[in-house]
Amino acid sequence: MTFFVLAIIFWLIAWYLNVKLSAYRASRLPKILAPVLFGMSILFIWEGAIESFNISPVILPSPSSVFIKFTISVPILWEDLVQTAFKGALTGFIIGCSSAFLVALVVDRFKFLERGLLPISNFMAALPIVGTAPILVTWFGFDWHSKAAVVTTMVFFPMLANTIQGLQMSDRIHKDLMRTYNASNLQVLLKLRLSAAMPFVFNGLKICSTLALIGAIVAEFFGSPIKGMGFRISTEVGRFALDMVWAEITMAAIIGSLFYGGIALIEKVITFWHPSQRGRA
Amino acid sequence: MTKNFFPIISILCFIIFLWYIFSVVLNSSWALDKAERSSKTLTFKELVADTWSQKKPKLPAPHQVFSEIWDTTFNKKITSKRSLVYHGWITFSATVAGFVFGTALGVILAIAIVHDRATDLSVMPWIITSQTIPILALAPMIIVVLGSIGFTGLMPKAVISMYLSFFPVVVGMVKGLRSPEILEIDLMRTWSASRSQIFFKLRIPKSLPYFFTSLKLGMAASLVGAIVGELPSGAIAGLGARMLAGSYYGQTIQIWSALFSAAILAATLISAISLIQRIVLKRMAWSG
Numbered sequence: 001m002t003f004f005v006l007a008i009i010f011w012l013i014a015w016y017l018n019v020k021l022s023a024y025r026a027s028r029l030p031k032i033l034a035p036v037l038f039g040m041s042i043l044f045i046w047e048g049a050i051e052s053f054n055i056s057p058v059i060l061p062s063p064s065s066v067f068i069k070f071t072i073s074v075p076i077l078w079e080d081l082v083q084t085a086f087k088g089a090l091t092g093f094i095i096g097c098s099s100a101f102l103v104a105l106v107v108d109r110f111k112f113l114e115r116g117l118l119p120i121s122n123f124m125a126a127l128p129i130v131g132t133a134p135i136l137v138t139w140f141g142f143d144w145h146s147k148a149a150v151v152t153t154m155v156f157f158p159m160l161a162n163t164i165q166g167l168q169m170s171d172r173i174h175k176d177l178m179r180t181y182n183a184s185n186l187q188v189l190l191k192l193r194l195s196a197a198m199p200f201v202f203n204g205l206k207i208c209s210t211l212a213l214i215g216a217i218v219a220e221f222f223g224s225p226i227k228g229m230g231f232r233i234s235t236e237v238g239r240f241a242l243d244m245v246w247a248e249i250t251m252a253a254i255i256g257s258l259f260y261g262g263i264a265l266i267e268k269v270i271t272f273w274h275p276s277q278r279g280r281a
Numbered sequence: 282m283t284k285n286f287f288p289i290i291s292i293l294c295f296i297i298f299l300w301y302i303f304s305v306v307l308n309s310s311w312a313l314d315k316a317e318r319s320s321k322t323l324t325f326k327e328l329v330a331d332t333w334s335q336k337k338p339k340l341p342a343p344h345q346v347f348s349e350i351w352d353t354t355f356n357k358k359i360t361s362k363r364s365l366v367y368h369g370w371i372t373f374s375a376t377v378a379g380f381v382f383g384t385a386l387g388v389i390l391a392i393a394i395v396h397d398r399a400t401d402l403s404v405m406p407w408i409i410t411s412q413t414i415p416i417l418a419l420a421p422m423i424i425v426v427l428g429s430i431g432f433t434g435l436m437p438k439a440v441i442s443m444y445l446s447f448f449p450v451v452v453g454m455v456k457g458l459r460s461p462e463i464l465e466i467d468l469m470r471t472w473s474a475s476r477s478q479i480f481f482k483l484r485i486p487k488s489l490p491y492f493f494t495s496l497k498l499g500m501a502a503s504l505v506g507a508i509v510g511e512l513p514s515g516a517i518a519g520l521g522a523r524m525l526a527g528s529y530y531g532q533t534i535q536i537w538s539a540l541f542s543a544a545i546l547a548a549t550l551i552s553a554i555s556l557i558q559r560i561v562l563k564r565m566a567w568s569g
Contacts, residue, residue, distance in 0.1 A: 015399070015403075018399040018402065018403045019399040021399075021402070022398040022399040022401070022402050022403075023398075030402055031402060034399070034402035034403040035402070035403050035404075035405075035406040035407060037403065038403035038404060038407065039407060042407075058426075058429065059426055059429060059430060060426070112288050112291075113288070113292070115284065115285045115288040115289075116285065116288030116289045116290075116291060116292035117288075117292060119285055119289055120289060120292060120293070123548070126497075126498075126501040126547055126551060127501075127543070127544050127547055128504055128505040128508045128509075128540075128543050128544075128547065130417070130505060130508070130509060131508060131520075131521070131524055131536075131539070131540045131543055132540065134524055134525065134527065134528030134536055135528075135533065135536055135537070135540075137528070138339075138528065138531070138533075139339065210412060214416075214417045217417070218417055218509060218512070221512055222525075222528055233422065237422050237425050240425075242422070242426070245422050249414065249419060252414060253410070253414040256414055257410060257414075
């Protein structure tokens with residue numbers, strides 16, 4: 001019981017510190033420290049609750065046991081990561097996003113196609129495309145190819161909708177300026193409209209980065225070789241080895257955040273001119 | 282809408298046309314195999330007819346899928362395990378339950394974030410991180426764990442839906458509640474409005490357009506959550522379970538029909554929200 005009480009006290013102190021910190025607007029320190037303190041208090045309360053109320057590890061393992069499991073099973077986790085994230089998700093992400101981008105460039109040349117495809121792809125992006133997983137697994141087999149195919153279909157429509165929308169974003173006055181410079185269509189596309197579309201393209205890439213990992217993992221529930229994150233999660237749940245499941249989830253969270261953060265970083269470099277990127281420094 | 286009507290219809294027709302072509306290509310090997318075993322040669326016409334009417338095709342033709350949907354929707358009793366209405370209803374109720382909880386959680390968090398800077402700084406980054414975790418991967422575990430402490434049926438799926446749908450609501454509502462301009466807040470202050478009066482008379486009305494946009498995103502996410510929640514073994518009813526059963530027994534037509542009913546369900550739910558949005562915003566004299 002004492003540990004739980006201590007955790008609660010820690011949380012209260014951390015919250016008090018956060019209130020103090022948030023009043024302190026001049027530096028960037030609170031923006032980093034506040035979430036760290038909050039995250040730590042959640043971990044402490046979690047650990048404390050497990051310790052004090054004797055919650056069975058079959059229901060919820062403690063953060064410390066997950067951490068131990070994580071450190072001793074790094075080789076397995078790495079093998080699963082390569083299978084699911086690099087072979088399945090990343091391949092699908094690259095194929096899906098680049099083909100959607102190219103299709104958007106083609107569609108952009110024809111107003112008729114654009115009018116028809118934008119509403120359709122917006123609609124498709126809202127559908128549970130992940131449901132095609134069982135179909136694609138039977139088409140492409142159990143290995144990572146089918147996972148890449150699921151990811152490709154999942155990311156295609158959000159990416160297409162965002163890119164088409166982005167290409168419509170350049171101002172008329174800018175296009176007129178390009179005309180006065182006697183710019184060709186290609187030049188207008190390369191020098192004006194593509195850069196104007198970039199915030200939308202990156203928005204699409206960010207959405208797709210989380211979808212990609214989900215798609216690859218869920219597709220493994222329908223059949224996979226004996227490695228991969230989705231395979232590991234479903235078999236370890238069956239054995240009630242929840243610490244391994246949580247270690248796998250931690251791995252997924254880390255790689256998911258890195259993936260998302262990497263794209264956000266590239267976005268920051270490329271769309272430095274956009275209002276949402278300025279004035280934050 | 283009328284401007285886009287013709288382009289959309291023609292692209293849909295093109296997709297259906299492609300679909301028929303693909304089903305010929307993908308199913309032909311089975312048809313040819315069968316013909317060879319009974320030592321027959323197929324004319325092109327017979328081949329096409331066969332590929333569009335197989336029992337377990339690789340890719341069922343559109344009319345097969347739609348006749349299956351029609352058959353299992355209108356020709357079966359609603360209580361029957363073969364009825365799509367029965368499975369759709371189960372998915373629908375989990376989706377709506379998760380959606381309602383998720384929306385409530387999202388709105389409460391957004392209000393806290395807008396009013397308290399400490400919450401904004403410490404909780405908001407974690408809310409964003411929570412969505413970079415492939416949460417659907419947790420689905421089988423949540424189902425099993427909640428099942429082992431006595432929650433079965435609707436609730437575990439609703440929890441997954443809630444987790445997915447609260448995020449767009451938080452983000453949209455934070456944006457919406459912060460959308461009043463300084464000028465407007467100052468005007469409220471000159472009228473000596475209290476914090477709660479500013480909240481109810483300025484912030485809430487101004488956030489409504491954002492609210493409805495996030496509701497649509499949340500509803501779509503919630504449906505995906507409910508379907509994936511039905512995938513792990515143990516679930517025997519719902520559109521997701523129907524897909525899984527279909528994939529175990531190679532019933533491709535069943536998978537496709539479940540997939541299309543999920544799409545129809547999503548379209549219905551989202552357009553229902555659009556309708557409410559249009560009525561409410563019109564009544565509140567929001568243009569548009």
